[in-house]
Amino acid sequence: MTTAPATPRLTVRHLTKRFGTLIANDDVSLSIAAGELHCLLGENGAGKSTFSACLYGLLQPEAGEIAIDGVKVELTSPAKAIASGIGMVHQHFVLVPSFTVLENIVVGTGSGPRLDMTAARSRILELSRQFGLEITPGRLVADLSVGEKQWVEIVKALYLGARLLILDEPTAVLTPQESERLFAIIQQLKASGIAVILISHKMNEVMRSDRVSVLRKGRLVGTVTTKDVTRDDLTMMMVGRPVAQVHARSKPGAGETALSFKGVSLAKGGRTHLKNVTLDLAAGEIIGIAGVAGNGQDELLEAVAGLVRPDSGNILLRGEDISVLSVHDIARRGAGYVPSDRFRDGLVSDFSIAENLILGQHWDERWRSGPFLDETATRRSAETAIASYSVMASGPDMLCGRLSGGNAQKVILAREFAKARHLLLCNQPTRGVDIGVIEFVHGELLRKREEGCAILLVSEELEDIFALSDRIAVMFRGEILGVFPRDEADITRIGPLMAGHAHGAAA
Amino acid sequence: MIERLGFRIEPRSETTAKGRALAVGVALAASLVLCALLFLAVGVSPFAAFQSLAQGAFGTWRAATETLVKATPLIFTGLATAIAFRARLWNIGAEGQVFAGAMFAYWCQSALAGNSAWIQLPVIVLGAMVGGGLYAGLAAILKTRFRVDEVISTVMLNYIIVFALSLLLLKGPWSEAGGFFEQTAKVDPGSILPILFDKTRLHLGFLLALVAAAFVYLMMKKSPVGFEIRAAGSNLRALEVQGTNSRRVILMVMLISGALAGLAGMSEVYGVHYRLKAGAITSYGYTGIIVAILGLLNPWGVVIAAILFGALVNGATFMQIKTGVPSALIYAIEAILLLFYLAGWAASSFKLKRIKP
Numbered sequence: 001m002t003t004a005p006a007t008p009r010l011t012v013r014h015l016t017k018r019f020g021t022l023i024a025n026d027d028v029s030l031s032i033a034a035g036e037l038h039c040l041l042g043e044n045g046a047g048k049s050t051f052s053a054c055l056y057g058l059l060q061p062e063a064g065e066i067a068i069d070g071v072k073v074e075l076t077s078p079a080k081a082i083a084s085g086i087g088m089v090h091q092h093f094v095l096v097p098s099f100t101v102l103e104n105i106v107v108g109t110g111s112g113p114r115l116d117m118t119a120a121r122s123r124i125l126e127l128s129r130q131f132g133l134e135i136t137p138g139r140l141v142a143d144l145s146v147g148e149k150q151w152v153e154i155v156k157a158l159y160l161g162a163r164l165l166i167l168d169e170p171t172a173v174l175t176p177q178e179s180e181r182l183f184a185i186i187q188q189l190k191a192s193g194i195a196v197i198l199i200s201h202k203m204n205e206v207m208r209s210d211r212v213s214v215l216r217k218g219r220l221v222g223t224v225t226t227k228d229v230t231r232d233d234l235t236m237m238m239v240g241r242p243v244a245q246v247h248a249r250s251k252p253g254a255g256e257t258a259l260s261f262k263g264v265s266l267a268k269g270g271r272t273h274l275k276n277v278t279l280d281l282a283a284g285e286i287i288g289i290a291g292v293a294g295n296g297q298d299e300l301l302e303a304v305a306g307l308v309r310p311d312s313g314n315i316l317l318r319g320e321d322i323s324v325l326s327v328h329d330i331a332r333r334g335a336g337y338v339p340s341d342r343f344r345d346g347l348v349s350d351f352s353i354a355e356n357l358i359l360g361q362h363w364d365e366r367w368r369s370g371p372f373l374d375e376t377a378t379r380r381s382a383e384t385a386i387a388s389y390s391v392m393a394s395g396p397d398m399l400c401g402r403l404s405g406g407n408a409q410k411v412i413l414a415r416e417f418a419k420a421r422h423l424l425l426c427n428q429p430t431r432g433v434d435i436g437v438i439e440f441v442h443g444e445l446l447r448k449r450e451e452g453c454a455i456l457l458v459s460e461e462l463e464d465i466f467a468l469s470d471r472i473a474v475m476f477r478g479e480i481l482g483v484f485p486r487d488e489a490d491i492t493r494i495g496p497l498m499a500g501h502a503h504g505a506a507a
Numbered sequence: 508m509i510e511r512l513g514f515r516i517e518p519r520s521e522t523t524a525k526g527r528a529l530a531v532g533v534a535l536a537a538s539l540v541l542c543a544l545l546f547l548a549v550g551v552s553p554f555a556a557f558q559s560l561a562q563g564a565f566g567t568w569r570a571a572t573e574t575l576v577k578a579t580p581l582i583f584t585g586l587a588t589a590i591a592f593r594a595r596l597w598n599i600g601a602e603g604q605v606f607a608g609a610m611f612a613y614w615c616q617s618a619l620a621g622n623s624a625w626i627q628l629p630v631i632v633l634g635a636m637v638g639g640g641l642y643a644g645l646a647a648i649l650k651t652r653f654r655v656d657e658v659i660s661t662v663m664l665n666y667i668i669v670f671a672l673s674l675l676l677l678k679g680p681w682s683e684a685g686g687f688f689e690q691t692a693k694v695d696p697g698s699i700l701p702i703l704f705d706k707t708r709l710h711l712g713f714l715l716a717l718v719a720a721a722f723v724y725l726m727m728k729k730s731p732v733g734f735e736i737r738a739a740g741s742n743l744r745a746l747e748v749q750g751t752n753s754r755r756v757i758l759m760v761m762l763i764s765g766a767l768a769g770l771a772g773m774s775e776v777y778g779v780h781y782r783l784k785a786g787a788i789t790s791y792g793y794t795g796i797i798v799a800i801l802g803l804l805n806p807w808g809v810v811i812a813a814i815l816f817g818a819l820v821n822g823a824t825f826m827q828i829k830t831g832v833p834s835a836l837i838y839a840i841e842a843i844l845l846l847f848y849l850a851g852w853a854a855s856s857f858k859l860k861r862i863k864p
Contacts, residue, residue, distance in 0.1 A: 306750075307747075326750065327747070328751070328752075331750050345745055346745060347745055348738045348741045349742065350740075350741035351737070351738065359746065360746075360749025360750045360751060361749075363731050372729040373730065373731060
């Protein structure tokens with residue numbers, strides 16, 4: 001499968017896409033064979049999304065040509081892309097929750113006023129049998145799990161006749177077990193000659209592809225056959241320099257208890273978010289919360305930060321009950337909070353870096369001179385933060401809305417680390433940031449730990465959890481199903497718990 | 508349809524200030540053309556109409572000061588709206604807050620009639636701010652406690668206060684003894700806002716309005732309060748996550764906004780009409796919304812837009828006398844200006860792109 005047959009499924013020649021002065025794709029050429037799993041790898045902003053958006057007709061390249069099975073195509077809209085046999089599963093599903101699976105798949109496919117639902121149903125069942133995708137056409141999409149929704153998206157693309165399927169970070173929302181299923185499905189797709197483009201950050205997934213194309217700053221660094229290269233080679237290609245993976249760390253300090261949850265429960269809108277959570281976190285310790293998104297991790301951190309009030313139970317910060325305090329008062333007691341959705345919860349996009357760094361502390365005397373904000377002081381502190389967190393920015397006055405995800409995250413880290421004298425709450429600190437920033441964040445978290453700060457870390461990236469945690473707690477439906485010291489935790493124990501299979505695993 | 512011509516409309520990733528100014532400029536020029544057509548439709552030379560309009564607004568010293576008199580309440584209501592809109596609080600209630608300010612000021616002042624101006628003037632200024640502020644605060648509390656949308660509540664409160672004033676003036680304690688009109692008796696001379704220049708009607712209220720604009724400018728740009736208002740307008744959630752009580756911010760914004768609107772009522776009653784009646788204070792709140800938007804929600808922009816609107820209203824009378832154009836046409840012109848301006852602003856966020864045929 002490593003050498004392309006006579007006519008490749010997809011041929012892209014000299015594709016260039018500009019946004020103003022920024023060149024998102026610069027003369028990218030590659031070809032993908034039928035039945036090939038081809039991985040697109042690159043840091044954030046390297047041009048992967050732009051490239052796939054061009055393939056799916058969402059963007060129009062300024063130059064270059066695209067051919068499917070040797071036939072040149074003009075992809076001016078997604079409809080044209082679909083007609084050319086290109087399918088795409090987006091990171092955020094585009095399904096109508098109140099429709100059934102069947103309706104979601106056939107919506108928009110009819111040409112006349114009537115749809116032959118019976119024929120559609122049997123075609124869908126046939127497809128799902130063929131590729132091992134277990135879906136039930138009659139079920140409501142709202143009732144499906146995240147994994148099942150993804151199968152529906154894939155069947156939909158196949159139903160529309162996709163011969164080339166683009167999967168944009170498909171495993172970001174899946175449990176390890178569901179990810180395994182996905183790769184089994186991909187094998188089936190390959191066997192029937194469908195070419196698959198996989199966009200992923202996760203190295204273990206990338207290593208399962210046939211070939212990898214690495215993008216850096218919009219340019220194609222190279223296309224390599226996966227079995228000929230190592231992870232480190234790929235990382236090198238992607239980042240352009242070697243990356244240190246291992247962090248030296250000291251033994252967990254047997255510090256005093258910094259934070260404790262005592263039977264904390266929270267229900268909201270008829271759903272249980274936290275169920276009798278009891279957990280102690282010591283100073284200088286990192287506890288990683290593993291779990292599939294939406295199992296109460298966000299609420300756990302929000303409850304500590306004071307954004308939601310638990311229905312019962314207490315949260316103690318250094319012995320003091322903070323479950324009744326305001327957000328402001330909790331922050332003043334030395335707690336920092338890095339929210340998962342950084343542009344929604346963490347930053348004011350229309351504000352400069354300097355302004356965002358004092359957000360929440362804008363009444364503090366150190367940022368004021370008389371009744372006014374002391375611009376000299378705020379800009380000076382912003383300059384320090386920009387330097388010490390190596391934020392790529394034009395200066396303290398740059399608006400945060402114009403920062404990349406990684407640099408925006410650094411601004412939040414700078415602010416929250418300064419606040420976190422005793423406790424740091426970190427939700428998805430590495431989501432959507434590139435390897436260089438991930439490395440930086442990991443280093444900073446460990447440094448903070450050395451300083452004796454207790455850190456509660458939530459991440460969907462198990463790599464974060466394993467790399468950083470002293471102990472790992474698994475959450476499922478608001479409950480902590482198990483807490484493991486890191487050296488006793490591995491994916492075979494944690495994976496089933498993340499899916500709620502609790503049998504005899506809690507320690 | 509436009510795609511058939513080989514073009515496509517795409518959103519711009521960013522709009523330069525220059526591009527925006529150009530788009531708005533073209534739109535405003537287009538609106539003048541449309542106004543000219545309106546003048547032609549009523550059989551008047553547009554040139555003569557515009558000329559008389561300008562002459563009526565700025566032609567003489569007296570005309571110019573009269574324009575500023577007309578602009579004064581609009582500066583207050585424009586600032587009131589601008590502050591609220593900056594925080595993305597859609598306070599449509601400046602109209603009612605103008606009434607509330609005028610009424611509360613009158614209520615306080617009438618108890619002190621006969622005292623020196625040094626007592627009465629501060630009382631009417633403070634009274635107007637308290638009255639307007641509390642009335643707007645009501646909408647804030649409805650929003651934060653009961654989740655009532657501020658657009659609905661402020662509009663409804665506008666109706667209530669207009670009828671409340673009518674009630675007080677018709678048969679209530681404030682009706683002028685022996686009078687036929689819905690108005691109070693003339694206010695005490697010691698409460699009248701001093702005239703700034705002889706033989707004009709320009710009063711202290713105009714200076715107060717400029718002071719208010721300067722105050723709003725400094726507050727928005729430099730103070731922690733302005734910081735909160737701007738942050739609330741961009742991302743209230745982030746402000747809250749960082750420990751600022753969003754209810755407090757909403758209440759604060761509405762209090763300030765209402766206080767500014769209240770000053771407009773005070774300034775008309777004590778600076779121009781010398782009595783409280785609905786006709787003296789009607790419509791400034793609504794026009795203030797247009798003024799705020801045309802002024803880019805910027806305090807000095809509001810001052811300029813208010814003077815422009817003052818000029819239109821003031822010049823219209825002269826234009827009617829001179830050319831016979833009904834002065835009501837001015838309201839059409841105001842609306843055309845706003846719509847074209849908004850269209851130009853919106854259009855500047857898009858671009859026309861040639862696509863391959």
